[in-house]
Amino acid sequence: MSEQASEDRLDRLGALPIRDDLRGLVPYGAPQLDVPILLNVNENTHGVPDDARKAILAAVEAALAGLNRYPDREFTRLREALADYLGHGLAAENIWAANGSNEVLQQILQAFGGPGRSLLSFPPTYSMYPLLASGTGTEYLAGRRASDFSLSADSAAAQVAEHRPNLVLLCSPNNPTGTALGLDVVEAVYAAGEASQTMVVVDEAYAEFAQQGTPSALELLPGRNRLIVSRTMSKAFALAGARLGYLAAAPEVADALRLVRLPYHLSALTQATAVAALQHSASLQANVADIKLQRDRIVAGLQDLGLTPARSDANFVFFGSVPDPRAVWQGLLAAGVLIRDVGIPGSLRVTAGTEAETSKFLSVLAGLLGTGPAADSVDWTHTRNDKGLP
Known part of the structure; x- marks a missing residue:
C-alpha cells in the first residue's frame, strides 16, 4: 500500500464514529515478512513432530x-x-x-x-x-x-x-x-x-x-x-x-x-x-530440550561477541550493549534473518530456533559487529521501508 493510500485509509477510519480512546492507535503486530529465517515472534521453529x-x-x-x-x-x-x-x-x-x-x-x-x-x-x-x-x-x-x-x-x-x-x-x-x-x-x-x-x-x-x-x-x-x-x-x-x-x-x-x-x-x-x-507431549518436549540448548548457545555466543544477554527462562534471548540496534536489525534482515527490535535502547531480542538457524544468526551478527567473515557479505542498502515496514 502506498503512503498516500495509507493516509487516505486513515482519514476514512477517522471519519467513522469509533471510540475516542481508539483514535490514533495502530493495530498490534510484528512485521510479517518473507524471510528465510524468522526469529522475531518466539515461534517454535522446529515444527510439529x-x-x-x-x-x-x-x-x-x-x-x-x-x-x-x-x-x-x-x-x-x-x-x-x-x-x-x-x-x-x-x-x-x-x-x-x-x-x-x-x-x-x-x-x-x-x-x-x-x-x-x-x-x-x-x-x-x-x-x-x-x-x-x-x-x-x-x-x-x-x-x-x-x-x-x-x-x-x-x-x-x-x-x-x-x-x-x-x-x-x-x-x-x-x-x-x-x-x-x-x-x-x-x-x-x-x-x-x-x-x-x-x-x-x-x-x-x-x-x-x-x-x-x-x-x-x-x-x-x-x-x-x-x-x-x-x-x-x-x-x-x-x-x-x-x-x-x-x-x-x-x-x-x-x-x-x-x-x-x-x-x-x-x-x-x-x-x-x-x-x-x-x-504426544513427550516428542514435543524433545524439541523443547533442543530449543533450550540453542538458547543457551545463543547466550554464550552473544557473550563472546561482547554483548550482554539476559539470563533467559524462555525460548528467546534479550540482549543489550548493541552499538546500533537499528543498523544491526537491518543488517540481519538483509542477510535473511528477522529478529525483534523491542524498542528498548541498545537492545534486541532473538528467538532460539534450530541449530542451523542459530548458527546463521550468530555468524551474520559476528560479521555485522566486525568480528566475523559475514561482514563483507551483508547488503546494507535495505531499510525498514524497503521491506514494507512502517
Whole structure:
C-alpha cells in the first residue's frame, strides 16, 4: 500500500464514529515478512513432530464428521487433558481455554476489569497488556522495575498497595527480557492485594522453556482463589497457528469466564488438535530440550561477541550493549534473518530456533559487529521501508 493510500485509509477510519480512546492507535503486530529465517515472534521453529502430526490429522479427520454440529462448549475432554498435562493435583474444573492466551487474558479482563477498574503490570513486559486493557475499558497502570529490569517482592507489593488495582498481570518468564519471577514475588503481590481483592494473573506462556529448578506459580494455586496461571500451546507445542491458550485457577474463576465467553468459542477442530497434541507431549518436549540448548548457545555466543544477554527462562534471548540496534536489525534482515527490535535502547531480542538457524544468526551478527567473515557479505542498502515496514 502506498503512503498516500495509507493516509487516505486513515482519514476514512477517522471519519467513522469509533471510540475516542481508539483514535490514533495502530493495530498490534510484528512485521510479517518473507524471510528465510524468522526469529522475531518466539515461534517454535522446529515444527510439529511426525507422531503428533499424524495424530492431529487423524483427530481432525474424525472431527469433520460432526462439523455440522456445534462443538462441546465446555470442551470437557480438552480440559481433562490439560489438567493431566499440568499435574499439581489439578482437575478439569480448574481449567479454562480459549483461542490463544490473548483471548484468555481478554476474557479475564472482561470478567474482572472494565470501566472504573484498573490493571497493573510492570513494563517492559508483553506489549499486549495495555492493548487488552484498552479494549475492555480497563485503566492500565504501568508499574516500575529496577534499572536492570528485575522486579523484587517488596517493590511489587508496595506498588500493589499503593495503586490498589483490580488486577495485576505478572509475566514470568517475562517478555521481552526472558527472566522468570521468583514465587516470592507472586506471593507478595497476592498478599498485598488482599485488601483490594486484587486478581493476580501470572502469564507463563514460556514456562516449558524455564531453566532447571525454576518453579511455576501453579504451586501456589491451592488456597488462593484470586490467583490465575495462564499458559499457551503456541510455543512448546508448536501450535501457534492453532490458537489454543488456557489457564489454571480455582473453579469459580472458570465460572466467571463462562459469563463473558462467546457461545461455542472453541471450534471442534481446535479442540481435536489440542487433545491429540497433548497425547504426544513427550516428542514435543524433545524439541523443547533442543530449543533450550540453542538458547543457551545463543547466550554464550552473544557473550563472546561482547554483548550482554539476559539470563533467559524462555525460548528467546534479550540482549543489550548493541552499538546500533537499528543498523544491526537491518543488517540481519538483509542477510535473511528477522529478529525483534523491542524498542528498548541498545537492545534486541532473538528467538532460539534450530541449530542451523542459530548458527546463521550468530555468524551474520559476528560479521555485522566486525568480528566475523559475514561482514563483507551483508547488503546494507535495505531499510525498514524497503521491506514494507512502517
